[in-house]
Amino acid sequence: MLGNQLTFAYNREFKRWIWQLDVANEISRYVPVREYAYDLYPPYCYGYAVIMSTLAVNLSIDAMKEVNMFHMDDVLYTGVVAPLRDIQLYDFKGIRTQISGHIHESEKRKSFCKIGLPYPIALHNAKSPTSMHYSYELLRKMDCITNPNAYHKRPYTFYEN
Numbered sequence: 001m002l003g004n005q006l007t008f009a010y011n012r013e014f015k016r017w018i019w020q021l022d023v024a025n026e027i028s029r030y031v032p033v034r035e036y037a038y039d040l041y042p043p044y045c046y047g048y049a050v051i052m053s054t055l056a057v058n059l060s061i062d063a064m065k066e067v068n069m070f071h072m073d074d075v076l077y078t079g080v081v082a083p084l085r086d087i088q089l090y091d092f093k094g095i096r097t098q099i100s101g102h103i104h105e106s107e108k109r110k111s112f113c114k115i116g117l118p119y120p121i122a123l124h125n126a127k128s129p130t131s132m133h134y135s136y137e138l139l140r141k142m143d144c145i146t147n148p149n150a151y152h153k154r155p156y157t158f159y160e161n
Helices: 054-064 073-084 099-107 129-141
Strands: 006-011 016-021
Touching: 054 073
Parallel strands: none
Antiparallel strands: 006 016
16 A cells, blocks of 8 residues: 555655655645645655755745645645756755665765764654664764865765765
8 A cells, every 4th residue: 555655656856765655645744635636746855854955945935926836845846846947956966865874885984974973963853752763873973084085176075976
């Protein structure tokens, strides 16, 4: 049943899963047809965090004049509004749904740290104080060894392509 309710698509540009929830599924986040009249949401960033330039904010505000508001902000802003003004969306390794994604990269020695600091700056979807504390302890105990040869010319650029 769940397979019929969710359509998963892997978007190579964002390097993450993009979820398309069935709009009419009342057990999920139900949006009435009067707010959004299509069967599926467009591809969007699930559980996103927003860091925007002033230009992107202004373009988003302008595009909002052309759409009907509905109660799924991640779909609205990253799936409907952003494409209207060709606002590019990027994945940043510092923001993940769970700490396990960071730990997995760390175990493979893949870019968990940059300039001696761990990538994670934001985590969400913590279900309890215990899980938040667990994630905090993992980050606190993380030992990032600074490699002077790994510095970029602009040391505050944390993005990797």
